Structures are given as structure tokens and as C-alpha cells.
Amino acid sequence: MNSYAFLNGNEAAAWGVRLCRPQVVAAYPITPQTKAVEKIAQFVQDGDLLCEYLHVESEHSAMSCSIGASSVGARTFTATSSQGLLYMAECLPYASGARLPIVMMNANRAIATPWNIYGDQMDMPYVLNSGWIQLFAENAQEALDLIIQSFRLGEDEKILAPVMVNLDGFVLTHTYEKVHIPSQEEVDAFLPAPKPRKHMMNDESPMSMCISAGNQHNLEFKIRQHRDLLPAEELFEGIDKEYEKAFGRGYGGALEGYRTEDAEHLLLATGSVCGTLRHMVDLLREERHSVGLVKMRMLRPFPVKRLGALCSGAKTLGVLDKNLSFGYEGTVFTNVNSALHQEGIPLRSYNFIGGLGGRDITRQDVRSMVRVLEESDKTTEKIHYLNVRCAL
Amino acid sequence: MTKLNARTLSKEEHFYGHKACGGCGESLALRLALKVLGKEAYLSLPAGCMAAVSFIYPNMAFRNNAMITPFAATASVATGIEAGLKALGKKNPLSVGFAGDGGTADIGIQALSGALDRNRKFIYICTDNEAYMNTGIQRSGLTPFGAATTTTPAGRAIRGNLGRKKNLFEIVAAHGIPYAATASIGYPEDFLAKVQKAKETEGPSYIQVYCPCPTGWGYPPEITVDLAKEAVDTGLWFLGEFEEGIFWLNRKPRAFASLREHLARQGRFRHLQEEDLAALERERDHIWESKFNLWPLAK
Numbered sequence: 001m002n003s004y005a006f007l008n009g010n011e012a013a014a015w016g017v018r019l020c021r022p023q024v025v026a027a028y029p030i031t032p033q034t035k036a037v038e039k040i041a042q043f044v045q046d047g048d049l050l051c052e053y054l055h056v057e058s059e060h061s062a063m064s065c066s067i068g069a070s071s072v073g074a075r076t077f078t079a080t081s082s083q084g085l086l087y088m089a090e091c092l093p094y095a096s097g098a099r100l101p102i103v104m105m106n107a108n109r110a111i112a113t114p115w116n117i118y119g120d121q122m123d124m125p126y127v128l129n130s131g132w133i134q135l136f137a138e139n140a141q142e143a144l145d146l147i148i149q150s151f152r153l154g155e156d157e158k159i160l161a162p163v164m165v166n167l168d169g170f171v172l173t174h175t176y177e178k179v180h181i182p183s184q185e186e187v188d189a190f191l192p193a194p195k196p197r198k199h200m201m202n203d204e205s206p207m208s209m210c211i212s213a214g215n216q217h218n219l220e221f222k223i224r225q226h227r228d229l230l231p232a233e234e235l236f237e238g239i240d241k242e243y244e245k246a247f248g249r250g251y252g253g254a255l256e257g258y259r260t261e262d263a264e265h266l267l268l269a270t271g272s273v274c275g276t277l278r279h280m281v282d283l284l285r286e287e288r289h290s291v292g293l294v295k296m297r298m299l300r301p302f303p304v305k306r307l308g309a310l311c312s313g314a315k316t317l318g319v320l321d322k323n324l325s326f327g328y329e330g331t332v333f334t335n336v337n338s339a340l341h342q343e344g345i346p347l348r349s350y351n352f353i354g355g356l357g358g359r360d361i362t363r364q365d366v367r368s369m370v371r372v373l374e375e376s377d378k379t380t381e382k383i384h385y386l387n388v389r390c391a392l
Numbered sequence: 393m394t395k396l397n398a399r400t401l402s403k404e405e406h407f408y409g410h411k412a413c414g415g416c417g418e419s420l421a422l423r424l425a426l427k428v429l430g431k432e433a434y435l436s437l438p439a440g441c442m443a444a445v446s447f448i449y450p451n452m453a454f455r456n457n458a459m460i461t462p463f464a465a466t467a468s469v470a471t472g473i474e475a476g477l478k479a480l481g482k483k484n485p486l487s488v489g490f491a492g493d494g495g496t497a498d499i500g501i502q503a504l505s506g507a508l509d510r511n512r513k514f515i516y517i518c519t520d521n522e523a524y525m526n527t528g529i530q531r532s533g534l535t536p537f538g539a540a541t542t543t544t545p546a547g548r549a550i551r552g553n554l555g556r557k558k559n560l561f562e563i564v565a566a567h568g569i570p571y572a573a574t575a576s577i578g579y580p581e582d583f584l585a586k587v588q589k590a591k592e593t594e595g596p597s598y599i600q601v602y603c604p605c606p607t608g609w610g611y612p613p614e615i616t617v618d619l620a621k622e623a624v625d626t627g628l629w630f631l632g633e634f635e636e637g638i639f640w641l642n643r644k645p646r647a648f649a650s651l652r653e654h655l656a657r658q659g660r661f662r663h664l665q666e667e668d669l670a671a672l673e674r675e676r677d678h679i680w681e682s683k684f685n686l687w688p689l690a691k
Contacts, residue, residue, distance in 0.1 A: 023479035026472065052475040056468065057506030064465035064503065068436065068472020068487075071459055074479045091462045098459075201434055201457035201473070203482075208452040210460040217449050 002183035009172035012140035012179045013079070013105050013165070014039035016147030018049045019187040020103075022077040023194075024069035026054040026062045030084040031117045032169040033107040037079055059084035063091035063104075070100035071209050072201045075151065075194045078102065081169060082109035082123045089127055095162045096131025097225060098210050099199055101154030102162040103147065104132075108271065108322070109169040110357045118358025119169030121271065121322035124299075125331035131225060133163040133232055134300040136270040140177040143167050145249055146297075148182075152191050152239050159232045160197065168272040168322075170358065182247050190246050233301045254303035256295040257310045259285060263292030265373040266311060269320040270296045270332060273361055277320070280366040291370055302335055308343025316348045316373040320386075322355040329353075329383055348376050354386030361386055396584035402427045410453035411445040415613020417603030417620060418442055418519040420577050422490060425517060425601075428587040431456055433486045434477070436470040438500065439463040440492040441526040442519070464499045466491040467507035470514045486591065488515040493534035494524045496600075497560045508567040508596050515590045516598045518560070521605040529608040533558040536628070537675070538668050539660045541608075546663035561600055565634040570595045572634040576602040578621030582631050582642055602629045610659020619657065625649035627676045633690055640690035651676065 007015065014036045017025070025044070027037035043049035052069070056062045062078045070076040080088060085106055095102050110116035111123055128134060135150060137143040143165065150163040167173050201207050213221050237253025244250025259281050260266060267277050274295040284291050294310055294317075296303075311317055317340070321330020328334065333351040340349065352369050354361045365386040372379055394400045406426035412419040418441055426433065435458040437443045443460045446453035461469040470489035477485035491500055496518040504516060523541045524530040530543040536557045540546040544553040565572045571593040575583035583601055590597035604620050606613040623629040626649045631642035652669055655661040664672075 024472070024475050052479045054471065054475055055510065057502060057509065060462070060464055061468035061503050061506050064462055064468035065472030065475065067461070067465075068459075068469040068474075069476030069479070070472075071469075072434070072457075072473055072476040072480065074476035076476070091465065094462055201459065203432065203457075206431070206455060206457040208447050208454055208458050211447040211449050211452065212444070212460065213449040 002186070003181050005179055005181055006176050007140055007179040008035065008174050008176045009137070009140045009143045009167045010035035010107070010174070011039050012144040013147055013167060014043070015179070015181050016144040017077050018043050019182065019184060020148055020151045020191055021049070021075065021193070022051050023074040024052045024054065024066070024076045026056050026065035026069070026076070026078045028056050028059050028062045028080070028084065030059070030081045032109060032119065032173045033079045033081040033084070033105065035173065036105055036107070059088040060091060063088040063095065066102045067091060067095050067098070067100060070095070070102045071098060073194060073196055076102045077104070079105040079107070081107035082111055085123045086111070086126055089130070092127055092130035092132060094210055099160035100162055101151070101160055103150045103154060103165065104162065105147070105165050105167060107169045107173045108166050116357040119171050120356045120358065121166070121168070122324070122356065124166055125323050125325060127164070128300060128331065131161065131229065132300065133161050133229070133298070134166065135163060135298055136166045136296065137172065138272055138274045138295065140172065140175070141179050141249070142251060143172065144179060144181070145243065145247070145251070148187060148191060149236070149239050149243055153232060153236055155194055156235055157197070159228065159235060161229055161232060166271060172272040186246060190243065230301050233298060233303050233306070236298060251297060254298035254306055255310065256297065258293040258295065260292035260294060260310055260314070262290070264290040264315045265370060266292050266294050266314045266317045267320060267366070267369060268294040268296060268317060268332070268336060270299065271322070273320060273322065273355065276361060276363070277366060280363055284370060289370055289374070296332065299332070299335065302339060304339040304342055307336065307339050308345050311340060311345050311347060314347050316350065316376050318350050318352055318369045318373050320352045320354060320369070324353050324356065350376070350379065351383045352386055353383060359387055396428065396588060397581050401584065406431060406455040407446070407453055409451060411448065412441065413607050413613070415606040415616045416441070417577050417605055417616045418492070418521055419445070420616070421517070421519050421583070421601045421603050424577070424580055424584060425587045426456065428584055429486065429488055429591060433488045434473045435459065436461045436466050436473065436487070436489045438466045438491050438495045439526065440495050442490060444526050463495060465503050466495060466500050467504040467516055470516065471507045471510060471512050474512055474514050488517065490517050490519060492525070493518060493520045493522055494532035497533035497558050504564070505567065508564065508569050508598070511595055513595055516596070518598070518600040519603045520600050521603045521608060522557070523608050525605050525608045531555070534560065538664050538672060540663060541660070551663050551665065551668065561632065561634070564598045565639070568637070569597065570635070571597040573599045574602070574630060574632045575599055576620045576624050576629055576631065578602070578617055578619070578624060579631060579643070586633070608660070611657055615657065619654070622649055622654045626651045626654045627680055628654070630684055632687065639687045641684055641687040642690050644685070644689060648676070
């Protein structure tokens with residue numbers, strides 16, 4: 001089939017998973033990820049997806065089962081969110097250190113306490129250092145496409161890294177859109193069955209995995225893991241181009257610049273809020289504001305040079321973080337500033353913290369962001385909070 | 393099936409060149425079990441002595457496929473491996489988890505319960521040396537009453553561990569799995585037969601094997617096997633099975649060997665006073681009269 005359907009982000013991701021023919025899926029429910037693992041379970045129970053579906057008792061075991069399955073070469077998928085991501089966090093570097101190309105959907109959600117099930121991206125920074133490739137989807141269609149791209153990327157023998165596909169909780173996971181579902185044949189052609197990897201457990205030449213390496217060797221292991229992750233940025237762009245050729249949809253690889261060429265002021269964000277920002281850039285352009293959007297699809301590896309090139313002509317940059325690193329600033333902001341510094345881009349940057357706990361980011365908020373950027377001569381405050389309801 | 397003993401057991405070694413202490417009971421349990429399981433077994437081992445002594449880059453001590461798992465994740469990784477192999481088309485994959493008492497009864501019990509509940513074929517072997525030995529002899533849920541550990545030292549006010557050894561065998565059996573057993577490296581033929589049985593079992597199986605530790609228990613390394621045998625003969629440990637929903641006993645001592653002499657050989661019990669020893673004897677007698685003596689003797 002090659003058709004259109006009315007799907008929410010979770011279901012679109014589940015369709016992406018189905019088309020990738022995973023051999024093992026380990027799943028534990030957590031709001032707002034549940035619809036994704038329910039949909040996959042339905043595919044399995046209906047016989048539409050042939051795979052070992054493991055009903056695990058926790059996220060820790062969801063990741064551990066995935067590690068076991070992937071360590072023998074099975075294509076493996078799991079999904080989580082928020083507290084569940086934190087609960088499995090210990091296992092994530094086992095997957096990346098052992099070079100296991102597991103793909104995981106993470107429904108970005110607030111972190112307790114105060115307890116909250118709605119969407120923000122407070123969960124993601126906790127695992128930014130885990131050695132996983134970090135990708136973000138803007139809409140349900142991109143979620144489906146990104147799952148397919150992720151298996152290609154992670155399983156590439158030059159990379160061999162696990163991939164986390166981030167979907168904003170509710171705004172993306174629970175919002176319905178018209179989604180194009182590619183045919184199985186097309187996806188099979190784009191994503192062949194997984195090949196046996198050099199480093200995996202197997203009958204012919206047994207392996208020890210997740211070994212220990214003391215102070216004589218440990219540093220070299222870590223450096224190699226780091227260096228091997230870096231080319232994933234360029235490879236991702238290539239995969240995205242190939243995907244566009246095959247399916248008619250491309251996203252620009254690690255990041256997309258929208259009306260950035262002649263923009264004096266840039267807004268930068270990850271995930272679903274890019275839809276709002278894109279709309280506002282169009283609106284503000286009509287009102288003769290010189291604005292553009294940088295949509296970051298990839299935070300690890302971090303696309304330093306591409307970001308520098310996109311920002312080189314701008315005067316100011318506003319980074320919208322749906323997270324806050326207590327005692328400092330938004331984590332995307334920290335990462336972006338480091339990249340700009342490395343690339344010698346002298347623009348003024350500001351941090352906008354918004355959307356926490358599912359708080360709306362309104363058109364008015366975007367206007368206020370642009371105002372800060374346009375009046376940057378008068379602005380000394382680096383961090384601005386969006387849509388704050390009372391004086392703090 | 394040929395009875396497994398010193399004569400019939402495979403001469404092949406699957407676990408060697410590791411850095412375990414002299415007289416290590418756990419490494420002996422692994423060595424013996426692997427002779428039965430064979431090279432086709434895929435092994436999962438969490439943090440603990442056995443992982444720490446056998447995966448030190450670049451020297452790998454297992455001939456089998458083997459993997460260090462997150463501490464809490466022995467059973468989940470093992471079932472993941474089984475599922476992966478099965479999904480890839482391997483017939484009857486054999487996935488085996490080896491974890492210590494802390495890795496099983498404490499931090500790994502949730503993953504173990506979940507894995508047993510999934511009812512897939514895998515073997516879980518708990519090598520029980522009654523404390524966290526790898527981190528330096530701290531108390532675990534399987535440390536017996538009275539034992540001195542570094543977190544339950546023989547203090548002036550409190551003499552060693554006040555807790556009781558968790559009844560993990562029956563906790564596991566309560567999952568209704570097809571096969572569970574207790575064993576001791578002091579009765580190797582019994583242990584080997586149980587590993588063989590687990591290997592042939594459809595679905596999950598569990599063996600808890602008693603493995604003395606010279607470093608943690610404070611005794612000379614040459615008496616490890618002796619102590620493991622004595623523990624059964626004194627009635628402090630037992631050889632049992634859970635099969636077809638029934639508990640069986642493999643050995644009923646006619647008269648118990650001296651508990652006091654057995655404990656006196658171990659530094660960890662040296663501080664115990666008369667009242668402690670009397671309490672231990674009373675508890676031992678009670679558990680045999682109220683439970684083990686009611687279990688039928690296995691054929």
C-alpha cells in the first residue's frame with residue numbers, strides 16, 4: 001500500500017516502525033508514548049508485523065531487552081518518555097558503548113516534580129551525553145519519515161550508534177494530521193534487512209560484549225566512540241537527500257534554514273514548535289520584520305559547521321528551549337553558543353525558555369521574542385521566559 | 393541421559409584465565425555449569441565478581457558469547473538475547489544469566505520477576521555467596537542472620553547481620569515457572585544434573601547455587617567445597633527442586649552435622665555468642681520440621 005491516513009504522531013511513528021520490519025520490540029507504557037506501543041502491538045497481534053514483542057515490566061528492562069536483542073544482530077525498537085527515559089538512563093550508554101543501533105522513540109514530556117504529564121523537552125538533556133544520536137521531529141509525517149531514516153543512520157557500519165527520535169508529547173504524539181504512508185516495497189528498497197555486524201554475539205565467532213577497560217584503555221575507547229559519532233551528521237544529510245529522492249520529502253539533514261538567507265534575526269528551536277515559528281516567520285515577514293527560522297533536527301552529533309554557516313549573516317539569534325538546566329540556562333542555548341563561538345560567529349544570542357509542563361507557546365510569545373532580538377541594543381537580559389502567568 | 397559426574401563430564405573448558413580469587417566458589421559454579429550448557433549458551437552477567445574478573449580488555453575469559461549487563465538487568469538482557477536469536481531464526485537458542493545474590497535478590501529481582509512472567513525459555517543461575525563480594529563484602533538480601541559483613545560488622549552493640557536470608561527460591565517458584573532448584577557446589581553431581589534439567593526445560597528455569605567465598609567469609613581457600621557440602625549437611629542450606637508445581641527435596645540429612653563447628657570455621661561468624669548460635673539452631677530445626685520434612689524426597 002502507498003496511501004494517506006489521518007494519524008497522530010504516535011501512530012505515525014508506529015507506522016514508521018512497522019515499515020522498518022523490526023525483529024524485536026520491547027515496550028513499557030508511559031504517557032504520552034502509549035499509543036505508539038499500542039499501535040505496534042496491534043500490528044503484531046493482527047499479523048501485520050512479524051516480530052518478537054516483549055512485554056517488559058519497566059523501562060529499565062525495555063532498554064535491557066533491546067540491548068540483548070540488538071547484541072545478536074536483531075533490528076530492535078523501543079519507545080519511552082520522561083521519567084521512563086530517566087529510569088532507563090543507566091542502560092543507554094551500554095547500548096551506545098557496545099555500538100548497538102537500537103532506535104527509540106522518546107515522547108518528550110515534563111519531569112517531576114511538580115508532576116506533569118504534558119509535553120516539554122526537560123527529559124532530553126539528561127541523556128544528551130549518553131552517546132545516542134538525538135533527532136527531533138516537527139510533525140507526524142516527519143516522525144514517520146524520521147523513524148525510517150534513523151534505522152538507516154544507526155545501522156550504517158561507519159556509525160553503529162543507537163538513535164533517539166524525539167516527539168513532543170501531546171502536541172505531536174496526540175495531534176492528528178494527514179500522513180503519507182509509503183509502500184512496504186519502497187521502504188524495503190530504502191532500508192534493506194540488517195546485515196550481520198562485525199561486533200555482535202554470534203555462533204561462529206563468540207564475542208564478549210560490554211567489556212571492562214581500565215585506565216590503560218578506557219580513554220581510547222571513549223575517544224573512538226566520540227569520533228565515530230561525528231560523521232553521522234553528514235551521513236544523515238545524505239540519507240535525507242536519498243529519502244527525498246525516493247519518497248518526495250526531504251528535511252535538510254541535521255538542520256533546516258527557513259527564510260534565513262537575508263534574515264537579520266534568527267529563531268532557533270527543536271521539535272514541533274518549529275511549526276508555529278515557521279508560520280510566524282511568514283507572518284512577520286509580511287510585516288517587514290527580517291526574521292528566519294533555524295530548525296534543529298539533530299542535537300547529537302551537533303552540527304557545528306552547518307549551524308555556523310546558517311547563522312553567519314545574522315545579527316541576532318533567539319534560541320527557544322523547552323527545557324531549563326537549573327542554575328544555568330536552556331541546554332540547546334548552551335550548545336548553540338559553543339558552536340557559534342567555535343565558528344567565530346559574532347552575533348548576539350538570547351535564550352527563550354517556554355512550553356514547560358505543556359504551557360502554550362503563542363503567536364504573541366513569538367512576537368515578544370522577535371521584539372527582544374530587534375531591540376537587542378537595549379537588552380542586557382540573556383534569558384527570557386515565555387508566557388509567564390504571574391510576577392515571579 | 394548419562395549421569396553427569398567427574399567421569400562423564402565434558403573435558404572442555406569454557407571459562408578460564410580469569411582473575412577470581414583462589415578458592416572462589418562462584419567461578420567453580422560457572423565452570424561446572426558451562427561444561428553442561430556448552431558453547432552454544434549465550435551468557436549475561438551483571439556487575440559483580442564474575443563480570444569483574446573475566447572481561448578485562450584485552451583478556452576475555454569466556455569462550456562463549458558473553459555480555460556484561462547493567463546491574464539490575466541480567467534477566468532482561470538474557471531474555472532480549474533469546475528473543476533476538478529467535479527472531480533471527482535460530483532454533484532453540486540457549487540464553488543463560490549468571491548473577492550473584494545481590495544482583496538477584498536485591499537489585500535484579502524486578503527484572504527477574506518480569507522475565508519469569510514473560511515465560512520465555514532462558515536459564516537464570518544465581519551464584520549465592522551471601523553478600524556483595526565484588527564491592528567489598530556488604531550485606532545483601534541473601535546474607536544470613538549473624539554474618540559479619542562490612543555494612544553489618546560485628547559491632548559492640550549489634551553483632552553482625554540482624555536480617556534473615558530472603559527466601560528467594562520460593563519467591564521464584566511462586567511465579568509458577570516450570571523448573572527451579574537450589575544446589576551447592578559441595579554437591580556437584582546434584583548441581584550438574586539440575587543444570588542439565590534446566591537446559592532441557594521448555595520455558596524459564598532458575599537455579600540458586602550456594603558458593604562459599606574465602607575472601608568474604610574469612611576461611612582458607614582450600615576448604616571452599618568442604619564448607620559448601622557442610623552447609624547442606626548441617627541443614628543451613630538445602631538441595632531442593634520445584635517442578636510441576638511441587639516442591640521436592642533431594643537430600644534429607646538423617647542427623648545434622650554440627651552447625652557450631654561449621655560456623656566456627658568461618659571468620660564472618662566468629663563473633664557469635666551462645667544465644668546467637670542457639671537461635672540459629674532453633675531456626676534451622678523449625679524450618680526443617682515445619683517445611684522441608686514435609687517435602688517429598690525426589691526420585
